[in-house]
Amino acid sequence: MSASQHHIGHGGQRVVVSEVGATLRSYRVEDRPVVDGFEAGEICPSGRGQVLAPWPNRLGDGRFRFDGTEATAPLDEPARRNAIHGLVRWIPWQLVSRAQNVLVMGCVLHPQPAYPWRLGLQVEYRLGRRGLTVTATATNDSDTVAPFGIGFHPYLTVGTPTIDTARLRLEARRRLVTDERGLPTGSAAVAGTEFDFTTGRLVGSTRLDTAFEGLARDDAGIATVELGHPGAPRTVAVWMDEHFPYVMVFSADTVEGPRRRGSLAIEPMSCPPDALRSGTGVVTLDPGASWSGMWGISPG
Numbered sequence: 001m002s003a004s005q006h007h008i009g010h011g012g013q014r015v016v017v018s019e020v021g022a023t024l025r026s027y028r029v030e031d032r033p034v035v036d037g038f039e040a041g042e043i044c045p046s047g048r049g050q051v052l053a054p055w056p057n058r059l060g061d062g063r064f065r066f067d068g069t070e071a072t073a074p075l076d077e078p079a080r081r082n083a084i085h086g087l088v089r090w091i092p093w094q095l096v097s098r099a100q101n102v103l104v105m106g107c108v109l110h111p112q113p114a115y116p117w118r119l120g121l122q123v124e125y126r127l128g129r130r131g132l133t134v135t136a137t138a139t140n141d142s143d144t145v146a147p148f149g150i151g152f153h154p155y156l157t158v159g160t161p162t163i164d165t166a167r168l169r170l171e172a173r174r175r176l177v178t179d180e181r182g183l184p185t186g187s188a189a190v191a192g193t194e195f196d197f198t199t200g201r202l203v204g205s206t207r208l209d210t211a212f213e214g215l216a217r218d219d220a221g222i223a224t225v226e227l228g229h230p231g232a233p234r235t236v237a238v239w240m241d242e243h244f245p246y247v248m249v250f251s252a253d254t255v256e257g258p259r260r261r262g263s264l265a266i267e268p269m270s271c272p273p274d275a276l277r278s279g280t281g282v283v284t285l286d287p288g289a290s291w292s293g294m295w296g297i298s299p300g
Helices: none
Strands: 004-010 013-020 023-028 059-060 063-066 069-072 082-084 094-096 102-108 119-128 131-140 147-148 167-170 174-179 182-191 197-202 209-215 223-228 235-240 246-250 264-269 282-284 290-299
Touching: 004 094, 004 102, 004 119, 013 102, 013 119, 059 182, 063 147, 082 102, 131 147, 167 246, 182 264, 197 290, 223 246, 223 264, 235 264
Parallel strands: none
Antiparallel strands: 004 013, 013 023, 059 082, 063 069, 094 102, 102 119, 119 131, 131 290, 147 282, 167 197, 167 223, 174 182, 174 209, 209 246, 223 235, 235 290, 246 264
């Protein structure tokens, strides 16, 4: 085992969070996997369950400029010349508090060439009757205004051999169109296209590495994406509050081995890919200011 593993439970639900990245490594209900995770001694593959901050998804050329400050991040997606998924997913997080069904992890991202601001992060994992609720908080501990974005990367499963035979319902008006590097170049309506999952349908052979926007929300401002098993009463829903206006869906076509298209990543994001360069959806935190957002997983 390469890192500390933190366990919480509620009824038949069990969650394991790794010290590295405060990563949601496992979520099971009555010993049935809800999250397609990884083993304790395994290096987290394909971003499974990771916290993506201070930006989610891709940052083209690993460079951005904010309020006169230049930042340069390592290109950890070198074939596409991108930095990807932020800076906190491989660092140790500290245990802030833990109860039977609640775990709070925290870290401080110190100023560095990739992000020249001091950012405090906390993530609370809470199990209850509705499933798992995740609350993220970011605080700017710098003397100047800081840009910020965050996302989460759970892979969901309903027990189908591949996601091809799983049913996806995602009520969104538009998707982001991307270039060969995975960077947005515009947006397009989903109605009547292969990306239209508004009423729910089988994923089939559709390849998804796609950010959706214009999410339908209920009266409380909650958007929900649901994955279902077509032949069994088994579903799992990912929900997100209004602080997460984008959701990325990844069908794992580029994952090698038996995990290829074995589960579906449904990723709440506070901003779109390449946001620190484009400025789209970026949260600007004044010195001492905080941001908080909430999302969760509800097994059916």
